[in-house]
Amino acid sequence: MFCFFFNCDILLESRRIGEVRMKKIIALLLTFSFVFCLGGCTNPFQKDTETEKSQKPKVITSIKTEGSMKGITLKVGVSPDMAPFTFKNKQSGEIEGFDIDLLEALSEYLGFDYVLVVEQIKDIEEDLEEKKIDCAISGISITDSRQEKFKFTDSYFENSMTLITNKNVVAESKKDIVHMKLGTEKGTSEHEYLLKYMKKYNNKIITYKNMTQVYRALEKGKIDAAIYDSTGVEYYLKNHPNSNIVVVEKNLYEEQSDYGIMCVKDFHYMDELNVAMKQIDLSGQYQEIYNKWFREETKQKE
Structure with a gap:
């Protein structure tokens, strides 16, 4: 019986020594792994400065x-x-x-x-x-x-756009512009507006080379209405106090003007x-x- 306990003690002691050695080996491996990562691994918490530099917006003072x-x-x-x-x-x-x-x-x-x-x-x-x-x-x-x-x-x-008509045209807003002749300078944002929003009411769109021709046609009644930039209309009426042209509606198409x-x-x-x-x-x-x-x-x- 004594030998049995003696042998058990020896076995337990050997087991403890083995566990200590194994812990030392594992600790040593972890140390080597940490050193290796410091040299070659990417730290997940480290900022990627190269990426930040490439994404930095151009600043002009x-x-x-x-x-x-x-x-x-x-x-x-x-x-x-x-x-x-x-x-x-x-x-x-x-x-x-x-x-x-x-x-x-x-x-x-x-x-x-x-x-x-x-x-x-x-x-x-x-x-x-x-x-x-x-x-x-x-x-x-x-x-x-x-x-x-x-x-x-x-x-x-x-800026915005203004609807203008000959003074003999009866209209209070663009809703009244139906079955009429509308003048505009070809290729302008006003031309685009008339085609998009006014032509569908059976209005005839007549294009001119420039706004001088549009104003002249509207003064003489050759067309019924026109749309032009608000500032331009104000400038024209200020310089033509006896004009036959009247303003019907302002502040049209503000988001595109x-x-x-x-x-x-x-x-x-x-x-x-x-x-x-x-x-x-x-x-x-x-x-x-x-x-x-x-x-x-x-x-x-x-």
Whole structure:
């Protein structure tokens, strides 16, 4: 019996020694594994700095932007019939307007030169698609259809459309415009609006080369109504106090009427233009340009 217990004690002691050795071996293996991971494994809690660097957005400050486009010459399309934004001065023959002064301010800030390409809106869009010009500025509305083909800056002027008629037409809103002749400049956002919302009421859409022809036709009663940018309508009526044209409804299509500079799809200086416009606004220069053309104490675009 004594031998039996003695042998059991020996066996238990051997078992304890084996367990201690096994724990030491496991601890040693874990230590090697930890060291190996420090050298080659990815820490799941460690930030991937390379990924963060690659995803970091481009930041352009006013300091970096000013003068950043020196040596660059842009071909800029402008319409001669978009008063007061771009139009031909009858006395000097020069293109002038709110947009031209804004373009000049951008040129001075960024340092680029520009060449004006004078043509109608429809031709401007065609030349942009063919990359014959770089950008265009002429009270051009930022519409969904245009954004599919071109790239726009942030809006620089808030606007909407106004329905106008000959004074002999009886109408209180666009709902009354049925079975009538409607005039518009071909290829404009107004043309798009009439085709989308007004033609279905059995109205006939008549296109003209420019807004000067539209106004003339409406004054003479050759067409019944037209839709045009609100600011343009106000400017026209202010300069034609004896006009036969009356305003029927305002604030149409506001979500598709704000103005922006329209450029080719792969234009590389959009950020620079946006920063420059913000700086021109903050400096008070935008307000000065606005007051020059609209003579109001508060600007349209905040």
